Each structure stands twice: as C-alpha cells, then as structure tokens.
Amino acid sequence: MSYTISLFTVGTKQKERQSAQPDFFEKDENLEKFTPKQQSELENRLLKYQYKSAGNNSDGKIFEHADFGEAFLTDSALYFSTSNDFDCILEVGMTASEFTDTGEFAKYDVQEGGWEEV
Incomplete structure (x- = not known):
C-alpha cells in the first residue's frame, strides 16, 4: 500500500473548493494544466531533490x-507516492509543501483531509 500526496495549480484548488462534485479529481477537465514553464520548473526541482528521471508513459x-x-x-x-513508513511520508510531505513556495501550486493530501493551508 502506498501514500500519495498531490500538487496542483492554485486554480485547480479554487475550482475544487467551489465544486460540489465528489469525483472532482477524476475528471481531467476540472484540472488546470501547468504552463510549459511550470512543468519545466517542477522537473528541475525534482532533480534538485534527488529524484531521477525513470522514463515516460x-x-x-x-x-x-x-x-x-x-x-x-x-x-x-x-503526484508523490511513497510507502506507509512514517519517515517517508514526513519527507515527501515536506517536499510537496516546499514546492508550493512560489504561490503557484497547492498541496492536496487526501489522507490528511485535503488542501494544505499555509
């Protein structure tokens, strides 16, 4: 079993908060796309945090x-996925939180009840 923490645009967070759809995240049209610049910045940041590229699908x-x-x-x-080990969850959770420091992204942790408020 794994533990997943998600990072979305702030726009997606706002849309989800205004939505009454229980399956909001299951519909691609609800999710605001990253700009090419945001995607590149996220990729570079993952690499700085010692994540290695493992391919595409x-x-x-x-x-x-x-x-x-x-x-x-x-x-x-x-999407960050890790084991249910406490230290792994803590580390991945902190990493995801740090990725929100530009104000462009919002952390969503379904296991903790939803959006992180800072």
Missing part, C-alpha cells in the same frame, strides 16, 4: 527517489 513523466518512492508529473498534477 502516455500520461506523463516518472521520477524515482532512492529513499522516498516516486513522483509522477502529468500536464496538470504532480
């Missing part, structure tokens, strides 16, 4: 971290 790019699991970058979200 039809939906996005896969990155792996030797200690903390993997990250999956799509055109509208960045």
Whole structure:
C-alpha cells in the first residue's frame, strides 16, 4: 500500500473548493494544466531533490527517489507516492509543501483531509 500526496495549480484548488462534485479529481477537465514553464520548473526541482528521471508513459513523466518512492508529473498534477513508513511520508510531505513556495501550486493530501493551508 502506498501514500500519495498531490500538487496542483492554485486554480485547480479554487475550482475544487467551489465544486460540489465528489469525483472532482477524476475528471481531467476540472484540472488546470501547468504552463510549459511550470512543468519545466517542477522537473528541475525534482532533480534538485534527488529524484531521477525513470522514463515516460502516455500520461506523463516518472521520477524515482532512492529513499522516498516516486513522483509522477502529468500536464496538470504532480503526484508523490511513497510507502506507509512514517519517515517517508514526513519527507515527501515536506517536499510537496516546499514546492508550493512560489504561490503557484497547492498541496492536496487526501489522507490528511485535503488542501494544505499555509
């Protein structure tokens, strides 16, 4: 079993908050796409955090971290997945929070009840 933390645009967060759809995240049209610049910045930041490129699939790019699991970058979200180990969850959670420091992105942790408020 794994633990997943997601990063979306602030626009997606605003849309989700205004929506009454329980399946909001399951519909691609609800998710605001990253700009090419944002995608590039997220990729570069993953590399700085010691995530290594592990290939692509039809939906996005896969990155792996030797200690903390993997990250999956799509055109509208960045998904961090790790084991249920407390230290891994803490590290991945802090990383995702740090990625919101530009004000462009919002962290969503379904296991913790939703959006992170800073």
